[in-house]
Amino acid sequence: MAKNTQLFGKHIQRKSAELPWLFRFNVNGKTYSGSTLTTNRKEAEAFAKARKAEALDKARKNEMLGLDGRITFGQACELWWSEQGRHNVTDQSATVTWLRQQLGDNLLLQDIRASHVTRVREARRDTLAFDDRKVMDSTVNNTTARLRAILRHAHLHHDAPLAPIAWDKIMLALPEIDIRVLSVEEANALVAALRPDYRDVIAFALASAKRIEEILTLTWGQIDWTMAHPTMQLTTKGNKSMRDPLRAPELAILRRQLELQGGSPAKDARVFTFVATRTRTSTHGKNEIEHTRIKGKRYPIVYGSRSDHFDVAVKRAGLTDVTIHVLRHTAATWMLRAGVPIESVSRALNHSNIAVTLKYYAKVTAIEVGAAKDAIGDQVAAILQRANHQPLKLVAAQR
Numbered sequence: 001m002a003k004n005t006q007l008f009g010k011h012i013q014r015k016s017a018e019l020p021w022l023f024r025f026n027v028n029g030k031t032y033s034g035s036t037l038t039t040n041r042k043e044a045e046a047f048a049k050a051r052k053a054e055a056l057d058k059a060r061k062n063e064m065l066g067l068d069g070r071i072t073f074g075q076a077c078e079l080w081w082s083e084q085g086r087h088n089v090t091d092q093s094a095t096v097t098w099l100r101q102q103l104g105d106n107l108l109l110q111d112i113r114a115s116h117v118t119r120v121r122e123a124r125r126d127t128l129a130f131d132d133r134k135v136m137d138s139t140v141n142n143t144t145a146r147l148r149a150i151l152r153h154a155h156l157h158h159d160a161p162l163a164p165i166a167w168d169k170i171m172l173a174l175p176e177i178d179i180r181v182l183s184v185e186e187a188n189a190l191v192a193a194l195r196p197d198y199r200d201v202i203a204f205a206l207a208s209a210k211r212i213e214e215i216l217t218l219t220w221g222q223i224d225w226t227m228a229h230p231t232m233q234l235t236t237k238g239n240k241s242m243r244d245p246l247r248a249p250e251l252a253i254l255r256r257q258l259e260l261q262g263g264s265p266a267k268d269a270r271v272f273t274f275v276a277t278r279t280r281t282s283t284h285g286k287n288e289i290e291h292t293r294i295k296g297k298r299y300p301i302v303y304g305s306r307s308d309h310f311d312v313a314v315k316r317a318g319l320t321d322v323t324i325h326v327l328r329h330t331a332a333t334w335m336l337r338a339g340v341p342i343e344s345v346s347r348a349l350n351h352s353n354i355a356v357t358l359k360y361y362a363k364v365t366a367i368e369v370g371a372a373k374d375a376i377g378d379q380v381a382a383i384l385q386r387a388n389h390q391p392l393k394l395v396a397a398q399r
Contacts, residue, residue, distance in 0.1 A: 010045060010048070010049075011023050011024060011025045011045070011048040011049070011052065012024075012036065012041070012044045012045055012048050017039070018039070019039070020035050020036055020037055020038055020039055020044075021035075021036045021038060021039065021040075021041065021044030021047075021048075022034065022035055022036065023035075023036050023044070023047065023048035023051060025048065025051075025052050025055075027052065027055040027056055030055075030159065032051060032052070032055055036048060058157065058158065058159065061158075070108055070110070071108070071109050071154050071158060071160040072105055072106050072107060072108055072109070073099075073100065073103050073104065073105060073106075073107045073108075073109060073112070073150075074100060074104075074105025074106065075105075075154075076109055076150050076151065076153070076154040076160065077096050077099070077100055077105075077150055079153065079154055079157070079158060080096070080149065080150045080153045080154070081093070081096060083153070083157065084149075084153060088237075092146060095142075095143055095146050096146070096150070098124075098143070099120065099143070099146065099147055099150070102119070102120050102123055103116060103120065109151060109154055109155075109160045109161070109162060110160070110161045110162065110163065111163075112151065112162070112163065112165075113163055113165070114165050114166065114170065117144065117147065117165060117167075117170050118170055120143070120144070120147060121140060121143075121144050121170060121172070124139070124140045124143045124144070125137075125140050125172075137172045137174055138174060140172055141171050141172055141174070144167070144170060144171060145171075148165075148167055177359065177360055178363075179326075179329040179333070179360055179361075180321050180322060180323075180326045180329060181326070181329055181330050181333045181334075182319075182322070182326060182327075182330040186317070186319055186322075187206065187330065189317040189318070189319070190202070190313055190314065190317045190319060190322070191203055192317070193312075193313040193314075193316040193317040194309065194310070194313040195274075195309055195313075197273070197274040197275050198274060198301070198309045198310070198313075200253045200256060200257060200272065201215060201216070201272040201301055202310065202327065203249075203253060204250060204253050204254075204272070205324070205327045205328070205331075206327045206330060206331055207247075207249040207250050207253070207331070208244070208250055208331070209328055209331035209332055209335070209348050209349055210234065210244075210328070210350070211236070211237065211325075211328065212303070212324050212325075212327075213303070214234050214235070214236060215271075215272065216270070216272065216300075216301055216302065216303060217235075217270070218232065218234070218270065218271045218272070219267065219268050219269060219270055219271065220258075220265050220266070220267050220268075220269055220271060221267030221268060222234065223246075223254060223271070229245050229246075230245075230246045230251060231243050231244060231245050231246060232244050232246055234350070236350045237350070240350070240352075242350050244348075244350075254271065257271055257272060257273070260273070260298065261273065261298065269300075270300035270301070272300070272301045273298040273299055273300055273301060274298065274299060274301050275296065275297070275298055276293040276294060276295050276296065276297055276298075276299060277295065278293075278295050279292075279293065279294050279295045280292075280293055281293075310324055328349070329360070331348075332345055332348075332349055332357075332360070332361055332364075333361065333364050335348065336361060336364045336365060337364070342354065342357055342358070342361065342365055345357060345361070
């Protein structure tokens with residue numbers, strides 16, 4: 001802070017009445033400072049008080065955990081997993097385990113440099129996917145981004161010092177994304193080729209434009225029928241909570257599923273279920289939990305079984321290059337072609353910002369802009385042609 005800054009309140013100070021208040025305080029020898037973003041003294045003092053309480057709580061938590069700022073990568077992974085990762089919609093435990101194998105648990109976060117991150121990136125590029133092909137560059141970037149998230153979490157929530165790393169320069173440059181979109185005829189063929197008890201979940205994915213993981217984990221407690229316009233509460237990618245309106249096609253599917261489950265399922269019961277075609281006992285998941293299914297009874301649709309039936313239907317419908325995520329691309333593209341503003345489409349997709357939407361659908365919007373220009377192009381050409389065939393009329397300048 002400048003030497004001429006005057007102190008006007010507890011933990012806050014500013015140069016003049018026109019500028020926002022600045023906060024400044026120390027906790028365990030560490031200085032916290034910045035702008036309160038307000039010119040109101042009481043608001044500024046409340047802001048500084050809240051920030052100091054956060055800093056004290058963080059310091060107490062770090063002391064209880066035995067952390068003195070010298071956090072190892074293994075500790076950072078454990079902290080990220082317990083405080084954030086385990087709550088995410090998608091399971092990232094395998095990625096975290098792989099990162100720990102690459103960097104080692106004993107490497108101090110303050111010693112991690114760009115060279116470490118680059119080495120991890122190249123190791124990820126050399127790994128093989130399930131079909132013995134090298135992983136995609138987007139997968140490499142996702143792993144690199146997970147590493148950055150772990151480091152940032154330790155830095156922001158546990159005061160771990162970090163060396164500056166130019167992450168944007170380490171991330172791989174991805175080619176222009178050419179997304180696969182279903183035509184209406186292809187969508188009809190795909191849904192018709194599905195097992196009847198799997199049609200609703202696929203149709204719901206197409207109607208809602210949500211990620212399949214969000215749909216498969218949807219419970220009846222997340223559906224709010226009491227409002228004038230029913231909604232569903234979703235936990236989206238990045239562990240963000242979003243409330244989405246439900247429209248007629250989605251409501252029709254939900255009411256049908258409600259009826260199939262007896263009309264009053266438990267709040268924690270999954271929305272989308274299937275009928276077991278035979279009685280059998282099997283193991284599921286990495287912990288090999290044993291499940292027994294009885295013929296004729298309904299059970300929640302899980303990711304693996306959904307994938308198997310979807311892939312069979314794709315082949316049966318004679319389609320190619322169609323994954324479950326194509327449904328989301330198709331929904332977004334259909335909305336854009338119907339004239340829905342891209343800001344609204346971005347909100348429907350629950351993207352973190354519109355830049356993410358543009359990354360995938362900029363080409364679609366460019367096509368729509370071109371079509372819009374074509375619609376007026378002939379009129380403009382006719383206006384110009386008429387003007388060129390008429391004598392030039394001079395209008396006297398008015399004084």
